Amino acid sequence: MSISNPQPEIIPSSSDPYLILAIETSCDETSVAIVRNGREILSNVISSQIETHKQFGGVVPEIASRKHVESITLILEEAIREAGVSLEEIDAIAVTEGPGLIGALLVGVVAAKSLALALDIPLIGTHHIAGHIYANHLIGDIDYPALALVVSGGHTELVLLESEGKFRIIGRTRDDAVGEAYDKVARALQFPYPGGPYVDRLAQEATEEVVLPRSWLEPGSYDFSFSGLKSAVLAEINRSRMKGETPDFSALARGFQQSVIDVVTGKALKAAAEFGIRQMLLCGGVAANRGLRDKLEALCQEAGLPLLIPPNKLCTDNAAMIAAAADLKWRRGEFSSLDMRGEPVMSLEEWSVKS
Ligand code: KG4
Numbered sequence: 001m002s003i004s005n006p007q008p009e010i011i012p013s014s015s016d017p018y019l020i021l022a023i024e025t026s027c028d029e030t031s032v033a034i035v036r037n038g039r040e041i042l043s044n045v046i047s048s049q050i051e052t053h054k055q056f057g058g059v060v061p062e063i064a065s066r067k068h069v070e071s072i073t074l075i076l077e078e079a080i081r082e083a084g085v086s087l088e089e090i091d092a093i094a095v096t097e098g099p100g101l102i103g104a105l106l107v108g109v110v111a112a113k114s115l116a117l118a119l120d121i122p123l124i125g126t127h128h129i130a131g132h133i134y135a136n137h138l139i140g141d142i143d144y145p146a147l148a149l150v151v152s153g154g155h156t157e158l159v160l161l162e163s164e165g166k167f168r169i170i171g172r173t174r175d176d177a178v179g180e181a182y183d184k185v186a187r188a189l190q191f192p193y194p195g196g197p198y199v200d201r202l203a204q205e206a207t208e209e210v211v212l213p214r215s216w217l218e219p220g221s222y223d224f225s226f227s228g229l230k231s232a233v234l235a236e237i238n239r240s241r242m243k244g245e246t247p248d249f250s251a252l253a254r255g256f257q258q259s260v261i262d263v264v265t266g267k268a269l270k271a272a273a274e275f276g277i278r279q280m281l282l283c284g285g286v287a288a289n290r291g292l293r294d295k296l297e298a299l300c301q302e303a304g305l306p307l308l309i310p311p312n313k314l315c316t317d318n319a320a321m322i323a324a325a326a327d328l329k330w331r332r333g334e335f336s337s338l339d340m341r342g343e344p345v346m347s348l349e350e351w352s353v354k355s
């Protein structure tokens with residue numbers, strides 16, 4: 001049965017205060033947020049499943065779905081209570097439509113559709129990466145054209161925003177995402193999942209560095225590749241062990257981190273110059289990396305390029321960022337149909353605003 005959206009003719013007036021309730025369940029965080037006027041966070045409740053998945057060394061999709069089912073109602077109630085609003089005051093429901101784990105996405109999508117239908121308000125299916133990028137709009141104004149360096153557990157992309165809500169991917173990883181490479185290297189260094197923050201800490205503390213290759217790819221390319229670097233770390237560990245030596249984990253962590261940072265910041269700054277960028281945005285879970293933040297800040301300052309980096313809580317998966325991206329569509333009256341499904345693979349460029 002097809003259910004048409006009853007609300008597309010609602011065109012919001014820009015002067016009225018409005019509340020967006022957003023839901024994020026694309027991976028291993030169940031999160032609900034209530035955001036006023038697209039930028040003011042009234043609540044942003046996040047329930048992480050990391051402790052459950054840790055014992056398996058990574059996210060187990062089936063377990064993630066079941067955990068979302070268990071917690072979604074509680075998190076929803078907590079977000080409403082914390083915001084001090086009633087459900088009747090909500091003007092639109094936003095939800096991560098994709099990309100992500102299909103079973104996990106569906107829990108959020110079904111909850112969002114039920115709310116939109118029951119409250120008779122618009123539904124806004126939102127792209128997860130648009131959420132990571134527009135987390136920056138919760139902390140400052142964005143000056144266009146802007147360039148977003150997206151570094152998360154599932155994505156590594158350079159996204160050009162010629163104007164508000166228009167996304168163009170100019171570079172992406174050809175194999176592992178940065179966070180994925182961090183987590184795999186962390187496992188080789190015997191850290192628990194997700195190991196990115198442990199590698200970061202070890203790299204900061206290191207006094208020595210094993211210099212590892214930089215994967216620049218062909219000249220002019222803004223794509224990335226991290227699987228060779230990850231293999232180089234594993235090869236170094238094996239080489240040491242074959243010689244009967246103990247591998248220097250901290251020197252390896254530093255070498256790995258330096259190689260990643262040099263390449264991602266190098267390509268971001270080169271693209272900024274080529275495309276006449278007025279502002280750089282850093283986002284995604286790996287934006288919490290101290291070394292990366294410091295290097296990008298230094299390079300942007302040197303280039304006279306303003307930089308926005310959200311605080312850590314807004315870098316990792318959360319629903320406030322989904323509300324911030326959904327706001328682009330709310331202000332243009334671009335709503336989703338109640339037929340909406342979760343999309344494990346979803347194009348960011350196609351999700352761009354229409355007007
Ligand atoms: O954006 P996110 O929360 O989830 C995805 O949408 O993928 O990113 C999680 C990723 C994990 O791979 C985690 O290890 C990594 O971000 N991460 C870090 C740091 N903090 C989180 N990687 C390196 N350094 C960090 N400080």
Ligand code: ZN
Nearest residue numbers: 132152316317
């Ligand atoms: Zn994410």
